[in-house]
Amino acid sequence: MAATTSATAPSREDGSLxxxxxxxxxxxxxYSVGRGAVPYLLVLPAIxxxxxxxxxxxxxxxxxxxxxxxxxxxxxxxxxxGAGLRNYRVVxxxxxxxxxxxxxxxxxxxxxxxxAVGFSWLLGITGAILMQDTFRGRGFLRALFxxxxxxxxxxxxxxxxxxxxxxxxxVNHVLHDQxxxxxxxxxxxxxxxxxxxxxxxxxxxxxxFALLVIMAGLQNIPDELYEASAIDGAxxxxxxxxxxMPSLRPINRVLVLVLFLWTFNDFNVPYVLFGQSxxxxxxxxxxxxxxxxxxxWNFGSGSAMSVLMLLFLLVVTAAYLAVTSxxxxxxxx
Amino acid sequence: MPSAYRSPTARPMSFVWTRRIVLTLMGLFAAVPxxxxxxxxxxxxxxxxxxxRWFPGRLTLRPYVDIWHTVPLAHYFVNSTIVSAAAxxxxxxIAIFAAYAVSRYRFKGKRIFTITVLSTQMFPGILFxxxxxxxxxxxxxVTGIALYGSRGGLIITYLTFSLPFSIWMLAGYMESIPRGLxxxxxxxGCGPLGALFRVVIPAAVPGIVAVAVYAFMTAWSEVLFxxxxxxxxxxxxxxxxxxxxxxxxxxxxxxxxxxxxVSVPVVAGFLLLQRYLVTGLTAGAVK
Numbered sequence: 001m002a003a004t005t006s007a008t009a010p011s012r013e014d015g016s017l018x019x020x021x022x023x024x025x026x027x028x029x030x031y032s033v034g035r036g037a038v039p040y041l042l043v044l045p046a047i048x049x050x051x052x053x054x055x056x057x058x059x060x061x062x063x064x065x066x067x068x069x070x071x072x073x074x075x076x077x078x079x080x081x082g083a084g085l086r087n088y089r090v091v092x093x094x095x096x097x098x099x100x101x102x103x104x105x106x107x108x109x110x111x112x113x114x115x116a117v118g119f120s121w122l123l124g125i126t127g128a129i130l131m132q133d134t135f136r137g138r139g140f141l142r143a144l145f146x147x148x149x150x151x152x153x154x155x156x157x158x159x160x161x162x163x164x165x166x167x168x169x170x171v172n173h174v175l176h177d178q179x180x181x182x183x184x185x186x187x188x189x190x191x192x193x194x195x196x197x198x199x200x201x202x203x204x205x206x207x208x209f210a211l212l213v214i215m216a217g218l219q220n221i222p223d224e225l226y227e228a229s230a231i232d233g234a235x236x237x238x239x240x241x242x243x244x245m246p247s248l249r250p251i252n253r254v255l256v257l258v259l260f261l262w263t264f265n266d267f268n269v270p271y272v273l274f275g276q277s278x279x280x281x282x283x284x285x286x287x288x289x290x291x292x293x294x295x296x297w298n299f300g301s302g303s304a305m306s307v308l309m310l311l312f313l314l315v316v317t318a319a320y321l322a323v324t325s326x327x328x329x330x331x332x333x
Numbered sequence: 334m335p336s337a338y339r340s341p342t343a344r345p346m347s348f349v350w351t352r353r354i355v356l357t358l359m360g361l362f363a364a365v366p367x368x369x370x371x372x373x374x375x376x377x378x379x380x381x382x383x384x385x386r387w388f389p390g391r392l393t394l395r396p397y398v399d400i401w402h403t404v405p406l407a408h409y410f411v412n413s414t415i416v417s418a419a420a421x422x423x424x425x426x427i428a429i430f431a432a433y434a435v436s437r438y439r440f441k442g443k444r445i446f447t448i449t450v451l452s453t454q455m456f457p458g459i460l461f462x463x464x465x466x467x468x469x470x471x472x473x474x475v476t477g478i479a480l481y482g483s484r485g486g487l488i489i490t491y492l493t494f495s496l497p498f499s500i501w502m503l504a505g506y507m508e509s510i511p512r513g514l515x516x517x518x519x520x521x522g523c524g525p526l527g528a529l530f531r532v533v534i535p536a537a538v539p540g541i542v543a544v545a546v547y548a549f550m551t552a553w554s555e556v557l558f559x560x561x562x563x564x565x566x567x568x569x570x571x572x573x574x575x576x577x578x579x580x581x582x583x584x585x586x587x588x589x590x591x592x593x594x595v596s597v598p599v600v601a602g603f604l605l606l607q608r609y610l611v612t613g614l615t616a617g618a619v620k
Contacts, residue, residue, distance in 0.1 A: 036440075038434075038438065038525050039434040039437075039438035039440040039443075040434075040440065042430040042431060042433055042434035042438075042525075043430070043431045043434045043435070043446055045426075045427040045430060045431070046427050046428070046430070046431040046450065046496060046500060047446070049427060049489065049492060049493045049496060050449070050450055050453055050493060050496070052489065052493075053461070053465065053489065053490055053493040054453040054456065054461055054493060055449075055453070056464075056468070057460075057461035057464035057465045057468060058456070058460065058461055058464070060464035060467065060468060061460055061461060061463060061464040064463065064464060064467070123359060126355060126359070127356070127359055130351075130352045130355060130356055131356070133344070135352075141356060141360060142607070143604045143607070144360055144363050144364055145359065145360070145363050146603065146604060146607055147363060147364075147367055147600060147604070148363055148366070148367075149603075150550065150596075150599060150600045150603035150604060151367075151592075151596050151599075151600060152550075152553055152554035152570070152571070152595060152596055152599060153554050153556060154554070154556050154570070154571045154574055155370075155574065155591075155592035155593075155595055155596045156366065156592075156596075158574065158588055158592055159366045159367075159369055159370045159589065159592065160366060162369065162373065162585050162588070162589070163365075163366060163369055167384070168381065168382055168383060168384060168385050168585075169385055170365070170369055170385045172385075173384060173385040173386075177384070204362065204363070204366070208363075212607070212610065235345075236344065236345070236348050258455075261455045264457075265456075265457040265458065265459070267458060267459060267556065267557045268554075268556045268557065271556060271557070271560075272556065286457060286458070286459045286557075289459045290459055290462070290557070293463055294561075299463050299467065302463055303463055303464070306457065306459055306460040306463065307460070309457055309459075309460070310456065310457065310460055313455070313457070317455070
């Protein structure tokens, strides 16, 4: 692109009248002098905002994790004494109260993320493949499927909180009163069941995103592939296995990663569903760190937890990308 | 669109029936909570605290009147609108400039820029919540600029949440606009900004609209930073909606009515423009 503009500019100058060329020379030269800076000026606002809101706070967060940053130093955190590795030692000490609670929350979150991503992806790919043909009501269904994703999270998750109420909720009404599946109404927002609740709500909210992305991916598969395979006598299931799934592999690779990171980091769903105090079975890590930090105002150990969480996500992402690119290469060979 | 071989008639009945059943079940999964929201919002409080009933016995519009008095919902509405609109406008503008640079220029550090920006989207919000809180509080102490608790602080925070996706999607969209167009404009004496505003932006309107909807939705729906960074004056809907549950009572019918009211703007916008989102995602994925 840069090459083409510089190639056109001199030729125009050659072709134009001498007088007008001189008249235009000045602005054009200043433009070509400044041109190297143009892309940087264009991205500058974006860089400044990213620096202010993401990158600098991240560095500050790492610094904080090495400080004794309790409530006394919030307004003047430069004065907070250094803590060395003490914060980290406390949060990874699985025999201590803080460390064992964090480990428990971490394991719950891993199980939650794997289940929620798995089901979201499964529903997304099923829906996308079934809606590949045009049929009556397809547009309506697509809008309906997208609605949970479009609803603001604090509005939609509150509906679930109502549906999962013990006495007046829909879920117990259906399971207990109408289908008689449980001997007595269950508790869904406290106790062990809260894990199921948060997985279901998260899937309900996130699978439309998987659907949207996979539908976009399906649009890129050329019709000729299906045509040719139909002439060869391939049935639908064979087409799905031989054409659809392999073509979606690159999209799936990114989609699953993005879904995992969002689900693992998710704060909104558990926070709105359970309110201020999450039950142990639904104690997801973002809410856990939030509560650990703002209940005790110990930002130092809260930051240490966040940094560990980020390191874990970086390792998982790197390992995932390495493994998937390896298996990609192998299947192509 | 699909040719004859992909028409429903070519499918075996077993597939058609599987499709009908599975899509119906998925439709119910998506629709039941929405139905519960609508039907509950039309019930008197007494019917809501009793056992759940699929069909409301008595219908009332009372909750839609009460929601404005139980909590200062209109005030939260104004706050959310100001914050979301400002964050959207700034985010889209900044994203247009950055996307234009990424799609039209070769420059040193471009790859690092795109990768860094995209990866910030993946960071856990909780990671920079605590430092950002501290930074805002301390900026306020030193300079007197109140970012903590102000709408301004929330606006600049929210605009960065949608920025990475917006840049990525708009850059993909601008790639699909022929370069010959803006080169011609530059030959005619436009500077790079002139070419951007006269040629590229008009051609990228669908992509820009889709990005704007996404940015607005992101800001309108955010909970974590809204719970920490707002006070009584600047409170947004995300936090304000909690006001319907007191320690002893939850006005579920009002909760549902308020949820419906605050959802309508974003859901309507999203559903109208989801087609553009799919197009934009496709353009981005092709790259």
